[in-house]
Amino acid sequence: MGKPLHVGIIGAGLAGLRCADVLLQSGMKVTILEARDRIGGRVCQSNVGGASVDLGAHPSGPNWIHGTQNNPLVEISERSNTITDSWDGPQATFDTAGKQLGPALCTKVADFMWMTIDRAFTLSQKDTANIPPSKSLLDFFKEELEKTGFSQLEKDACLELSKMWGGYIGSPIERQSLKFFYLEECLEGTNLFVASTYKNILQYIAKPALEGADIHLNEPVVAVDGKNRSSGTDSQVLVRTSAGKKYLFDEVVATFPLGWLKRNKAAFSPPIPQRLSEAIDNISYGQLEKIYVNFPATFWRNTDTPVTSPSFIFFSPTYVDHPPSPYWNQDCFSLADLPQSCAHPALLFYTYGACAEHVVSKISPYSPDSEEYYNILHDFLHPYFSRLPGYDAQSPLCRPTSFLATKWQSDSFAGNGSYSNFQVGLANGLADIETMREGMGADRGIWLAGEHTAPVVGLGTTTGAYWSGEEVAKRICDTLSKKN
Ligand SMILES: Cc1cc2nc3c(=O)[nH]c(=O)nc-3n(C[C@H](O)[C@H](O)[C@H](O)COP(=O)(O)OP(=O)(O)OC[C@H]3O[C@@H](n4cnc5c(N)ncnc54)[C@H](O)[C@@H]3O)c2cc1C
Structure with missing residues (x-):
């Protein structure tokens, strides 16, 4: 009944757009920060x-x-x-x-x-x-x-x-x-x-976000400072962009491609937990x-x-x-x-x-x-x-x-590659994916989504990206409803 929670979504690919749809349906306020001058990410x-x-x-x-x-x-x-x-x-x-x-x-x-x-x-x-x-x-x-x-x-x-x-x-x-x-x-x-191309599919998935979310294009995110949930204070997640703009959100869903995460771990503060950092390194692109x-x-x-x-x-x-x-x-x-x-x-x-x-x-x-x-x-x-x-x-x-x-x-912005894959040397692939899926939502309010966090039959695909956005939105809703 109070002020709606404000969720920031980084990236307007299929994962981010589907996530926005589910969050909007749950009554949340959604802002999307997208680095490019268009939506769709790797679908274009x-x-x-x-x-x-x-x-x-x-x-x-x-x-x-x-x-x-x-x-x-x-x-x-x-x-x-x-x-x-x-x-x-x-x-x-x-x-x-x-x-x-x-x-x-x-x-x-x-x-x-x-x-x-x-x-x-x-x-x-x-x-x-x-x-x-x-x-x-x-x-x-x-x-x-x-x-x-x-x-x-x-x-x-x-x-x-x-x-x-x-x-x-x-x-x-x-x-x-x-x-x-x-x-x-x-x-x-x-x-x-x-x-006939993914054009109509993208438009269909994007419609709820285009109508209900606040979408900022040309807004590359360079830093995400997580909250400290365990401190008990009602802190927020701070997101900074390359143009020096600052945004505060109650929760953030980061759909950076895996290749971007590999190269930009330092964008997160406090530093990415060690197990998550290893998982990002272990899965290939x-x-x-x-x-x-x-x-x-x-x-x-x-x-x-x-x-x-x-x-x-x-x-x-x-x-x-x-x-x-x-x-x-x-x-x-x-x-x-x-x-x-x-x-x-x-x-x-x-x-x-x-x-x-x-x-x-x-x-x-x-x-x-x-x-x-x-x-x-x-x-x-x-x-x-x-x-x-x-x-x-x-x-x-x-x-x-x-x-x-x-x-x-x-x-x-595509992570300098195409999509995640699983190469020789990988010892705990499933656990790595599960760790990325977990993200840092529970502690810091920074949730990860994208094809690299998808359910097993969707990894690396458009369907997986769509599912990952949906799943993370549901997890945010569950976590918040348990808290209240
Ligand atoms: C060549 C190629 C062929 C493919 N073929 C298929 C196929 O046939 N079938 C299939 O199912 N899948 C295929 N895929 C994979 C599919 O395209 C992806 O799995 C899916 O589109 C990923 O969606 P996503 O939302 O996870 O990521 P993305 O679509 O990459 O969305 C992430 C968004 O984040 C934005 N972003 C990145 N960095 C920042 C930043 N710093 N600040 C703000 N925003 C940022 C990006 O611009 C992008 O819009 C293919 C991919 C490629 C590249």
């Missing part, structure tokens, strides 16, 4: 295209909704008229020499790969305690391959294809912890490609980047047979000039295979690790509409798209019209 859209071609909006953060069962984003996508697609097109795999594998071998290696991924999930769930932290998913692949009667050529092809996993987590497969592989598992059900390549026409679909019209393509070249280690493989999707209204003649490449670092460092000085930018990305991707069926070096239809690449690793 950009336009791409040359002067003569309008290619529409592309999502440059997430593309997928991971798992349909009990996934709130599925319902939101339906309510917000978002077009999704359960991607089921034919796969093409190119060998290290750039030659497409025949259909039988392609199916055999793909079947082996998905079966091994399934087995690895089951093993890590059932036997996590007995798996050494140093064991990687790649080690497991190698062991499983030894149990098969495959020829050397087939084994080599399977090992190459296993590198595709890097495109899921943003780090090479030899860095993927087997012990904590189960933390990568998503909800049951199909993976949906968000064909991936470096997934995406490159869109637009063409005048879908030349790779000029033939009728499904095998030569691939919609998911995997390249693992040794013929490209690059440092001997690590490898330069790419996963690629044909956006021509999206539902009719969203289909366009474009390829979407996922790149990660050292290769992504290389691309971002090369393009960083240039604007996306500059000739230099075009030439760098053209030279980088030509060895890949030129292997596709239907490619003709002389045809203008095979010459890209434009490129657009993400640069999350140079974006400090």
Whole structure:
């Protein structure tokens, strides 16, 4: 009945926006401090295209909704008229020499790969305690391959294809912890490609916050001074911004990305408790980047047979000039295979690790509409798209019209990376996540949310970010109702 509690939320990504919604519904006053000039965080859209071609909006953060069962984003996508697609097109795999594998071998290696991924999930769930932290998913692949009667050529092809996993987590497969592989598992059900972009989903989730919260954009937070709840005094949390502004809140929800927390622990005062600090160090942060390549026409679909019209393509070249280690493989999707209204003649490449670092460092000085930018990305991707069926070096239809690449690793407000992942060496992964989820709310009034604090089946995803905001809001309400 008294004055409503005032909660400050740092960050207007999905976690912060959903948190605001639940807190507003509970009658609290909410202020959001967002560093960027827009809401959405890692969910954002950009336009791409040359002067003569309008290619529409592309999502440059997430593309997928991971798992349909009990996934709130599925319902939101339906309510917000978002077009999704359960991607089921034919796969093409190119060998290290750039030659497409025949259909039988392609199916055999793909079947082996998905079966091994399934087995690895089951093993890590059932036997996590007995798996050494140093064991990687790649080690497991190698062991499983030894149990098969495959020829050397087939084994080599399977090992190459296993590198595709890097495109899921943003780090090479030899860095993927087997012990904590189960933390990568998503909800049951199909993976949906968000064909019409996350735009409507974001607007739907943001609506309550846009209507009911006080949102300050362009307000990077640089310091958060917690309260001392145990002292019994009714202190507040002080938040300071880079422009020198000060805000006082009864509670604060910090949705800084994990990568930001790793680099800015000193922003918190009193210092972050040791166990939380260790947890922030222990969980890793991936470096997934995406490159869109637009063409005048879908030349790779000029033939009728499904095998030569691939919609998911995997390249693992040794013929490209690059440092001997690590490898330069790419996963690629044909956006021509999206539902009719969203289909366009474009390829979407996922790149990660050292290769992504290389691309971002090369393009960083240039604007996306500059000739230099075009030439760098053209030279980088030509060895890949030129292997596709239907490619003709002389045809203008095979010459890209434009490129657009993400640069999350140079974006400090995205934590200089993509999302959390679980790498070899991790000894107490689940406990680390639980510690981050706990945050410093109970003692200092500083709660953490974001994809890195999500329930296990949502870690690293948009759904997880949404859930984490919801959960932390409920915990704040519970704590305060117990107190009163
Ligand atoms: C390339 C890429 C591909 C992805 N693909 C998928 C996918 O297909 N499916 C999927 O489910 N997920 C995917 N993800 C992950 C998904 O985007 C994230 O898990 C989710 O968007 C994270 O939401 P969040 O609210 O936790 O964090 P964010 O969206 O990062 O929100 C945090 C907010 O805090 C703000 N902020 C940061 N620092 C400060 C500061 N100092 N002061 C004030 N504000 C600050 C940021 O600007 C941001 O708005 C992908 C991510 C990337 C980068």
